[in-house]
Amino acid sequence: MHKQPVDLAPTCPVARSVDLIGDRWSLLIVRDAFDGVRRFGDFQSGLGVARSVLTNRLKHLVEAGIFEVRPASDGTAYQEYVLTAKGESLFPVVVAFRQWAEQYLFAPREAHSQLVDTATDQPLALMQPVAADGRVIGPGQTRVKKIEV
Secondary structure, three states: OOOOOOOOOOOOHHHHHHHHHOOHHHHHHHHHHHOOOOOHHHHHHHHOOOHHHHHHHHHHHHHOOOEEEEEOOOOOOOEEEEEOHHHHOOHHHHHHHHHHHHHHOOOOOOOOOOOEOOOOOOEOOOOOOEOOOOOEOOHHHOOOOOOOO
16 A cells, blocks of 8 residues: 655545655656566666666556566466556556657657557547537636645
């Protein structure tokens, strides 16, 4: 179970999310898991992260229910880190980060990796918040209903 964040806004979902997965390594570990990485050594070599940092982040993500540890699927003595349903539900978060970066952090026509639909080989449509009735909605059309404490 994830502990209550030490934050001045414990009722804020954004603060709780950032507390759990908001550091660079945790989010990149989740990203790599979506790309099929499952073993400690593969995470480490792919990310270039220190062994101690990776150990800490994976432990934290397992404790939070984002990953579960399973015996290796190939029958070897290794363990695999597999996304749980809770972890897989982070997919839109990773896609939103990717799409934002593609739009603002690359020069026009600068080469970068691309996420495509396996059925069509086409890039995904831009993710956008939608209202319950399906309208695309922007920040000026929303408000946060705060809890009185």
